[in-house]
Amino acid sequence: MKFSNEIKVGLTIISATVIFILGVRYFEDLPLFDSTYDLVAEFDNAGGLIGGNIVRVNGVSVGSVKDVYISDTSGKVMVEFHVDPSIPVTEGTYATIAGFDALGVVRMDLVLGPTDAPRIPEGGLVAAATGADLMADLSDKAPGMIEDVNAVVGQLNRVLAETNTLLSTPDSDFRQSLSAARGSVQQIEGLLAAERDRIATILANADSLTSGLNAALGDNGEAVADLIAQMEETMATLNDDLELFHETNSQLNELLEKLNEGEGTLGLLINDPSMYHRMDSTISGLNGLIADFQANPGRYLKEMKIVDMF
Amino acid sequence: MIVVKPTLDIILNPLESLGRFSRLLFHAFGAVSELSIYRKNLWEQMVKIGVDSLPIVTMAAGFSGAVTTVQTAYQLVTPLIPRSIIGAIVVPSMILELGAVVTGFILAGRVGARIAAELGTMRVTEQIDALESMGLNSIGYLIVPRVLAGIVMFPVLYVAACFVGIGGGMLIGDLGGFVPAEEFMKGAREFFQPFDPIFGVIKSLVFGFLITSISCFKGYYTQGGAEGVGRSTTQAAVASCVFLLLADLVLAATLL
Amino acid sequence: MISVSNVNKSFGDKHVLKDVSVDIPEGETIAIIGRSGSGKSVLMKHLIGLLSPDSGTVTVDGIDINAITYAELRRVRRNFGVLFQGGALFDSMNSFENVAFPLRTFSEMGEDEIANVVKRCLAMVELEDVGEKLPSELSGGMQKRVALARAVALQPRYIIYDEPTSGLDPETSNTIDELIRNLADQLNVTSIVVTHDMHSVLNIADRAAFIYEGRMHWTGTIDELHRSEDQILKAFVTANEYKIGLS
Numbered sequence: 146m147k148f149s150n151e152i153k154v155g156l157t158i159i160s161a162t163v164i165f166i167l168g169v170r171y172f173e174d175l176p177l178f179d180s181t182y183d184l185v186a187e188f189d190n191a192g193g194l195i196g197g198n199i200v201r202v203n204g205v206s207v208g209s210v211k212d213v214y215i216s217d218t219s220g221k222v223m224v225e226f227h228v229d230p231s232i233p234v235t236e237g238t239y240a241t242i243a244g245f246d247a248l249g250v251v252r253m254d255l256v257l258g259p260t261d262a263p264r265i266p267e268g269g270l271v272a273a274a275t276g277a278d279l280m281a282d283l284s285d286k287a288p289g290m291i292e293d294v295n296a297v298v299g300q301l302n303r304v305l306a307e308t309n310t311l312l313s314t315p316d317s318d319f320r321q322s323l324s325a326a327r328g329s330v331q332q333i334e335g336l337l338a339a340e341r342d343r344i345a346t347i348l349a350n351a352d353s354l355t356s357g358l359n360a361a362l363g364d365n366g367e368a369v370a371d372l373i374a375q376m377e378e379t380m381a382t383l384n385d386d387l388e389l390f391h392e393t394n395s396q397l398n399e400l401l402e403k404l405n406e407g408e409g410t411l412g413l414l415i416n417d418p419s420m421y422h423r424m425d426s427t428i429s430g431l432n433g434l435i436a437d438f439q440a441n442p443g444r445y446l447k448e449m450k451i452v453d454m455f
Numbered sequence: 456m457i458v459v460k461p462t463l464d465i466i467l468n469p470l471e472s473l474g475r476f477s478r479l480l481f482h483a484f485g486a487v488s489e490l491s492i493y494r495k496n497l498w499e500q501m502v503k504i505g506v507d508s509l510p511i512v513t514m515a516a517g518f519s520g521a522v523t524t525v526q527t528a529y530q531l532v533t534p535l536i537p538r539s540i541i542g543a544i545v546v547p548s549m550i551l552e553l554g555a556v557v558t559g560f561i562l563a564g565r566v567g568a569r570i571a572a573e574l575g576t577m578r579v580t581e582q583i584d585a586l587e588s589m590g591l592n593s594i595g596y597l598i599v600p601r602v603l604a605g606i607v608m609f610p611v612l613y614v615a616a617c618f619v620g621i622g623g624g625m626l627i628g629d630l631g632g633f634v635p636a637e638e639f640m641k642g643a644r645e646f647f648q649p650f651d652p653i654f655g656v657i658k659s660l661v662f663g664f665l666i667t668s669i670s671c672f673k674g675y676y677t678q679g680g681a682e683g684v685g686r687s688t689t690q691a692a693v694a695s696c697v698f699l700l701l702a703d704l705v706l707a708a709t710l711l
Numbered sequence: 712m713i714s715v716s717n718v719n720k721s722f723g724d725k726h727v728l729k730d731v732s733v734d735i736p737e738g739e740t741i742a743i744i745g746r747s748g749s750g751k752s753v754l755m756k757h758l759i760g761l762l763s764p765d766s767g768t769v770t771v772d773g774i775d776i777n778a779i780t781y782a783e784l785r786r787v788r789r790n791f792g793v794l795f796q797g798g799a800l801f802d803s804m805n806s807f808e809n810v811a812f813p814l815r816t817f818s819e820m821g822e823d824e825i826a827n828v829v830k831r832c833l834a835m836v837e838l839e840d841v842g843e844k845l846p847s848e849l850s851g852g853m854q855k856r857v858a859l860a861r862a863v864a865l866q867p868r869y870i871i872y873d874e875p876t877s878g879l880d881p882e883t884s885n886t887i888d889e890l891i892r893n894l895a896d897q898l899n900v901t902s903i904v905v906t907h908d909m910h911s912v913l914n915i916a917d918r919a920a921f922i923y924e925g926r927m928h929w930t931g932t933i934d935e936l937h938r939s940e941d942q943i944l945k946a947f948v949t950a951n952e953y954k955i956g957l958s
Contacts, residue, residue, distance in 0.1 A: 158607070165652065
């Protein structure tokens with residue numbers, strides 16, 4: 146049978162049209178004969194998503210991305226996509242972008258909302274969640290982290306600046322405390338310097354005593370009687386020293402009494418409160434020293450240990 | 456003067472050709488309104504240009520699809536890349552480039568040469584004068600149906616070429632053990648751009664127009680007997696191919 | 712009535728028609744004669760607007776065919792039937808379709824009526840039984856006769872014959888001449904015969920126009936042609952008669 150030209154041409158054109166439409170729908174992951182269900186999602190970051198990428202629900206391919214563009218109004222990324230109309234895309238559904246951009250295999254995953262919720266209408270907006278794109282996450286968070294570090298460094302700077310001003314302001318409490326502390330330490334040093342000779346004598350005596358003891362022990366204890374005699378002598382010397390110490394103290398007391406009564410130039414000095422404070426702190430420092438001496442006499446009188454040996 | 460003239464001709468001859476070509480097209484489109492007279496001719500040309508070209512076009516497309524698959528598989532030596540990538544390379548190549556260009560080259564030879572020879576012979580045997588003397592618009596009668604048939608049928612041939620080409624690629628991939636058909640298609644679908652086939656159709660429309668109109672132009676203005684017909688035929692095929700490549704580049708640069 | 716006045720035409724550097732003027736009155740058969748390359752065919756193409764003059768006018772029934780639109784020109788052309796030198800049959804169509812072509816294109820006739828007209832035209836050129844044959848299957852003379860049938864199918868008022876007898880044997884030439892004369896008598900058409908064959912001019916023409924080197928050298932009736940003492944014309948005519956005498 147011979148076909149007319151019209152029939153041949155018509156058949157060819159129709160077949161080509163059908164192949165074209167079905168082919169495009171096939172490659173677009175659309176059902177070949179059903180209508181489609183178009184939706185939109187709005188993202189901050191498309192993560193390399195392009196038209197033609199697959200849309201999946203629970204790992205099943207159900208449609209594809211039609212177009213990805215930046216919205217003129219919001220500046221966000223709008224993703225137009227279509228899915229199989231049999232998929233219940235209900236309210237509460239959200240979309241994520243997943244996959245490796247570097248390999249070019251990016252897809253969109255839908256997490257469906259509850260099945261009893263109403264369906265999102267054709268062309269409706271599907272909520273977007275941040276995807277599991279690790280690289281994107283990192284890139285996303287990097288600016289935040291830098292901000293945090295910035296804030297800390299800023300605070301540190303502020304603290305240092307405050308400390309600086311504190312130190313450079315002459316009237317600040319901190320500076321006063323520091324100078325007071327320095328004054329006390331100087332006074333204690335002065336006191337210790339004054340008493341150094343005496344303490345040195347004590348220690349020298351103790352030294353000679355020790356060497357004497359050593360000599361005695363070296364002779365297998367034959368001169369213990371001598372030792373005890375020396376000991377008594379030492380104790381007497383020590384007693385003298387302590388009496389002298391006591392005398393010093395009483396003289397100091399006498400001086401203080403006179404000062405309290407306002408006699409002489411020293412009395413005038415007392416009118417200076419800072420001088421008083423210094424004296425006070427000096428005395429309390431001295432008191433501390435004495436208390437220490439009483440509490441730990443061994444520190445000053447090592448010979449006591451030697452006595453203990455016997 | 457003697458020195459200047461050939462130099463000028465290099466510039467003037469293409470310009471003159473372009474001018475005559477535009478005038479021919481202008482005339483042709485003036486005759487579109489009388490299409491009812493040429494309808495029979497249109498169907499005939501659609502069969503000659505379109506339907507009759509189907510076997511050679513699909514054969515060439517099938518082979519180019521198969522060859523592209525084999526060569527892509529050959530180049531993909533890294534086991535890291537999934538084999539579905541073959542489909543993702545072959546199918547867009549077919550849709551974007553090979554489908555239209557392979558069809559274009561074949562039609563430049565088959566259709567372009569035939570049109571130029573046909574019209575050239577009609578010109579030298581005074582058949583075109585005979586048409587004119589009867590009161591017919593020879594451009595409308597001879598050129599419009601051919602160009603229209605080219606514009607309509609070329610996309611049809613493009614679709615056929617893509618269909619067979621992709622099928623050929625898939626088949627050889629499966630039979631040759633390069634990539635199973637499902638994976639081939641999975642890769643193709645993964646990377647499918649909806650604009651690609653539209654671009655291909657636009658391209659084939661332009662190619663169809665270029666090949667038929669250039670060949671009509673060359674044939675219609677044939678001069679000088681049998682030798683002139685031969686010259687026109689060669690020029691038609693060559694010019695069609697050259698302008699097809701140019702248009703391919705221009706379209707890709709502007710639309711993609 | 713076709714009137715050509717002061718037509719000049721050049722192709723490049725070649726001045727083909729030089730100030731050519733000729734009137735072709737209604738109902739007459741005029742022979743445009745001249746040597747090959749003298750510009751006869753170029754003049755013929757000017758008559759139907761296939762070529763347009765560089766200067767001068769061509770009017771058909773008072774219409775300047777170079778001053779009208781293409782659509783109007785085509786309407787004017789429908790008054791013409793043209794028999795081209797090689798017949799110019801459409802080689803994609805068989806004989807019947809060739810003759811039917813102008814009818815199908817321009818007349819309101821149905822297929823049955825067209826078939827009748829085609830049969831009548833083919834019968835007139837004595838080729839009733841070649842309808843199914845393609846032009847390539849016909850001899851040169853038969854092709855010209857089919858082409859003649861096609862030229863007259865729409866009953867034109869003017870018929871132009873371009874070298875109707877060239878390349879044909881004398882017997883076929885006579886048949887064609889007879890056809891031309893019959894058509895002129897029966898259909899009362901104006902015939903323009905472009906030829907260098909004096910034999911057929913003397914057989915069929917009422918008047919002759921002699922083109923020599925692009926100029927209209929001489930015009931007049933056949934009687935006047937016989938009596939003319941113009942040397943160039945006489946040389947052309949005797950050269951032809953010598954050829955006739957030989958054959």
